Amino acid sequence: MSDAPFTIRGTTGDWEIVVGLEVHAQVTAKSKLFSGAATAFGAAPNTQVSLVDAAMPGMLPVLNGECVRQAVRTGLALDAEIHRISRFDRKNYFYADLPQGYQISQLYHPIVGEGHLDIEPEGEAPKRVGIERLHLEQDAGKSVHDAHPAMTFVDLNRSGCALMEIVSKPDIRSPAQAGAYVRALRSLLRYVGSCDGNMEEGSMRADVNVSVRRPGAAFGTRTETKNVNSVRFVMAAVEAEARRQVDVLEAGGTIVQETRLFDPDRMTTRPMRSKAAAHDYRYFPDPDLLPVELSETFVADCAASLPELPVAKRSRYVEALGLTPYDAAVLTAERETADWFEALLADLVRRTGKPATELAKPASNWVTGELFAVLKRTGGGIEASPVSPEGAAELLALVADRTLSGSLAKQVFEAMVETGDSAAAIVDARGLRQVSDTGAIDAAIAGILAANTDKIAEYRGGKDKLFGFFVGQTMRAMAGKADPAVVNDRLKTALAG
Numbered sequence: 001m002s003d004a005p006f007t008i009r010g011t012t013g014d015w016e017i018v019v020g021l022e023v024h025a026q027v028t029a030k031s032k033l034f035s036g037a038a039t040a041f042g043a044a045p046n047t048q049v050s051l052v053d054a055a056m057p058g059m060l061p062v063l064n065g066e067c068v069r070q071a072v073r074t075g076l077a078l079d080a081e082i083h084r085i086s087r088f089d090r091k092n093y094f095y096a097d098l099p100q101g102y103q104i105s106q107l108y109h110p111i112v113g114e115g116h117l118d119i120e121p122e123g124e125a126p127k128r129v130g131i132e133r134l135h136l137e138q139d140a141g142k143s144v145h146d147a148h149p150a151m152t153f154v155d156l157n158r159s160g161c162a163l164m165e166i167v168s169k170p171d172i173r174s175p176a177q178a179g180a181y182v183r184a185l186r187s188l189l190r191y192v193g194s195c196d197g198n199m200e201e202g203s204m205r206a207d208v209n210v211s212v213r214r215p216g217a218a219f220g221t222r223t224e225t226k227n228v229n230s231v232r233f234v235m236a237a238v239e240a241e242a243r244r245q246v247d248v249l250e251a252g253g254t255i256v257q258e259t260r261l262f263d264p265d266r267m268t269t270r271p272m273r274s275k276a277a278a279h280d281y282r283y284f285p286d287p288d289l290l291p292v293e294l295s296e297t298f299v300a301d302c303a304a305s306l307p308e309l310p311v312a313k314r315s316r317y318v319e320a321l322g323l324t325p326y327d328a329a330v331l332t333a334e335r336e337t338a339d340w341f342e343a344l345l346a347d348l349v350r351r352t353g354k355p356a357t358e359l360a361k362p363a364s365n366w367v368t369g370e371l372f373a374v375l376k377r378t379g380g381g382i383e384a385s386p387v388s389p390e391g392a393a394e395l396l397a398l399v400a401d402r403t404l405s406g407s408l409a410k411q412v413f414e415a416m417v418e419t420g421d422s423a424a425a426i427v428d429a430r431g432l433r434q435v436s437d438t439g440a441i442d443a444a445i446a447g448i449l450a451a452n453t454d455k456i457a458e459y460r461g462g463k464d465k466l467f468g469f470f471v472g473q474t475m476r477a478m479a480g481k482a483d484p485a486v487v488n489d490r491l492k493t494a495l496a497g
């Protein structure tokens with residue numbers, strides 16, 4: 001991990017990257033921001049469009065309280081200032097998929113002000129990124145260019161869906177930080193439950209603002225690369241755009257403030273249009289909507305409804321459960337994984353009566369090792385796990401009470417995945433119980449020693465490595481079921497002879 005700032009090496013010296021991200025996150029809500037139309041992804045075109053969304057004359061928007069609640073909960077999770085009074089403005093522009101001729105947004109008085117997000121960029125020191133604001137706005141419809149050779153179709157299903165636009169400060173300094181920011185924000189939104197974070201379906205997309213400067217100099221002119229829809233692409237867009245700007249500047253050119261597009265095939269950016277200055281949109285307060293006033297109780301209820309958030313969870317796993325920061329980060333990256341792990345651990349504590357501090361490490365190892373390997377193979381998330389947390393706890397309890405060794409537990413788990421049977425049923429049916437009985441183990445050892453007198457002599461003569469041979473032979477004689485600790489112990493005694 002390096003504390004040195006990330007720089008781009010040019011032909012005339014080093015350059016620093018400056019990035020600010022504007023993330024659009026679709027609010028998880030059954031209906032749209034100002035209408036009762038449904039928001040489910042994947043419906044047939046134009047089947048989720050109310051008269052408001054189609055901008056029929058005389059229709060009036062009615063604010064969806066659930067969207068306000070989700071925006072406030074998200075603001076609180078970002079440790080941000082909640083504005084008790086906010087209002088909606090019209091952002092006027094013409095586009096085929098925007099039937100109103102304007103988008104309702106919040107320019108002057110956003111619902112959420114300054115906050116911050118802590119990130120852990122790969123290979124760099126952890127860092128805090130400032131949040132400038134979070135505001136609510138409507139999404140536009142979608143122009144469909146590839147359904148007909150000569151015509152463009154318009155699908156208004158998305159028209160009017162609620163978006164949270166979350167604007168970072170220009171605090172990000174490297175592609176890794178940009179990637180970590182999007183990952184941390186996505187994880188936080190999913191914990192809060194205010195956005196599903198599904199970047200492939202477009203429910204979360206980032207506008208990537210990039211400029212370069214000499215280290216420590218004033219900010220340079222930035223470009224904005226629109227609608228980048230994966231963590232990998234955000235990182236690639238930062239990298240490619242910064243490199244392009246350095247090349248332009250070193251060749252004696254200047255950067256123009258413009259909107260660009262990311263080309264995923266070439267992993268580069270290209271110009272889209274030169275950016276219209278903000279006043280071109282003729283923003284003005286929407287006369288159809290009253291200001292939004294939040295009561296203290298409403299904000300307090302929002303705060304009380306938040307789950308334990310990733311940063312707090314991570315430090316609890318380290319401090320109270322004794323897990324490593326790495327394991328804690330892996331287990332808390334997704335809320336579903338953390339919930340699953342906690343359900344497993346609680347059940348394991350209940351079954352064994354042992355303290356969580358003692359069980360957390362083996363449980364964590366099992367989840368991130370055995371379970372993740374199976375999930376990778378079966379190709380689902382933890383919500384599609386073939387075993388339940390309780391089923392896993394039953395298995396790990398059998399390890400904790402030494403009914404099963406680690407390697408027997410692996411076999412039992414494989415059988416659980418294959419058959420769907422419980423660990424106890426498999427252990428009974430297949431006789432996979434570990435043998436700790438010294439009588440049986442001593443008998444096996446006696447047989448092995450009798451057949452290998454030459455090796456005993458070598459061992460006693462100083463060839464220590466042979467101990468492994470005796471362990472292996474004994475385990476084989478016991479069909480892999482002997483308790484390895486007991487085998488080691490009894491062999492040492494027997495060989496000391």
Ligand code: ADP
Binds near residue numbers: 020168170210221278
């Ligand atoms: P606008 O209102 O034109 O969209 P903002 O000042 O609100 O501009 O900034 C939009 C985004 O651009 C923010 O995320 C901000 O952090 C980022 N940004 C602003 N200046 C720069 C810069 N010089 N380099 C990189 N990003 C910047």
Ligand code: MG
Binds near residue numbers: 022
């Ligand atoms: Mg903007």
